[in-house]
Amino acid sequence: MDSKNFTVSVVIPSYNGEKLIEKNLPKVLAAKANPKNQIKEIIIVDDGSIDASVTLIKTKFPSVKLIKHTKNRGFSAGVNTGVRASKGNLILLLNTDVLPENNFLEPVFKHFMDARTFAVSLHEKGYGWARGYFSEGYIQLGMGEEGNSVHSSFYVSGGSGVFRRSLWVELGGMDEKLLSPFYWEDIDICYRAAKRGYLNLWEPDGHVVHNHESTISKFSKSYVQKVRERNQLLMLWKNIHSKNLIRKHIAGLFMRLIKHPGYIRVILMALGRIGIAIKARKKEIKESKVSDEAVFSKFTG
Numbered sequence: 693m694d695s696k697n698f699t700v701s702v703v704i705p706s707y708n709g710e711k712l713i714e715k716n717l718p719k720v721l722a723a724k725a726n727p728k729n730q731i732k733e734i735i736i737v738d739d740g741s742i743d744a745s746v747t748l749i750k751t752k753f754p755s756v757k758l759i760k761h762t763k764n765r766g767f768s769a770g771v772n773t774g775v776r777a778s779k780g781n782l783i784l785l786l787n788t789d790v791l792p793e794n795n796f797l798e799p800v801f802k803h804f805m806d807a808r809t810f811a812v813s814l815h816e817k818g819y820g821w822a823r824g825y826f827s828e829g830y831i832q833l834g835m836g837e838e839g840n841s842v843h844s845s846f847y848v849s850g851g852s853g854v855f856r857r858s859l860w861v862e863l864g865g866m867d868e869k870l871l872s873p874f875y876w877e878d879i880d881i882c883y884r885a886a887k888r889g890y891l892n893l894w895e896p897d898g899h900v901v902h903n904h905e906s907t908i909s910k911f912s913k914s915y916v917q918k919v920r921e922r923n924q925l926l927m928l929w930k931n932i933h934s935k936n937l938i939r940k941h942i943a944g945l946f947m948r949l950i951k952h953p954g955y956i957r958v959i960l961m962a963l964g965r966i967g968i969a970i971k972a973r974k975k976e977i978k979e980s981k982v983s984d985e986a987v988f989s990k991f992t993g
Contacts, residue, residue: 829944
């Protein structure tokens with residue numbers, strides 16, 4: 693396949709994002725006007741906003757395809773809705789607070805010439821490739837150097853990453869049943885792709901600026917932290933199948949509980965979705981081809 697045959701659907705999930713859309717969407721539209729980015733369409737999925745987002749998009753940005761959820765369903769549900777409606781063979785997931793540079797997608801297409809490539813992370817200014825490692829019984833996240841070379845990435849950000857649509861569909865999209873309303877859903881789908889032998893990459897020349905003004909700040913810090921920790925557990929329970937790593941996780945779980953007794957609330961929150969996690973885990977065990985240790989080995993040292 694010639695790289696010029698790739699077409700990109702931009703999917704932007706939004707919740708009460710009126711101000712961010714008004715400020716940042718013109719930059720995305722300008723990038724669409726550049727043929728080198730090969731953008732076919734821009735889709736905004738409004739996730740039950742109660743501000744004037746919908747009116748703004750309809751009146752000021754009529755060329756954008758708008759899909760509305762009648763109620764707030766969470767980040768992964770918004771993304772999945774947008775991907776289902778998309779027509780491009782590549783999906784660019786973009787947060788409302790991310791600004792693309794003029795030719796930001798041009799360096800990305802060469803990676804998708806390799807059929808094994810699932811996703812490519814764009815280069816957010818100030819951030820490098822994503823590192824993942826197993827320590828103290830948990831999946832821990834870190835960041836590699838920015839650098840000038842393409843690098844494997846533990847995951848590709850759901851706020852500034854390009855995904856192969858056919859593999860996205862094969863993987864069943866983001867796990868909105870298990871991980872809604874937010875956090876760890878992009879890590880989950882990329883880890884599942886890696887366990888099937890697909891590649892997640894970081895492209896240094898695909899430049900975007902992430903201003904980190906997302907509407908998640910509208911939720912209390914305490915709630916956001918508990919959801920983040922709960923989803924860290926659920927993602928692990930679903931995807932880690934190595935007996936050795938599971939033993940380490942059980943030990944780490946008890947150690948964390950001893951040091952922080954309040955962590956029991958997070959565990960109970962996660963146990964509330966244990967049935968969903970077990971069902972998904974069975975599917976992952978059946979379809980995985982690569983060991984957990986092999987995935988983590990790319991990011992050690």
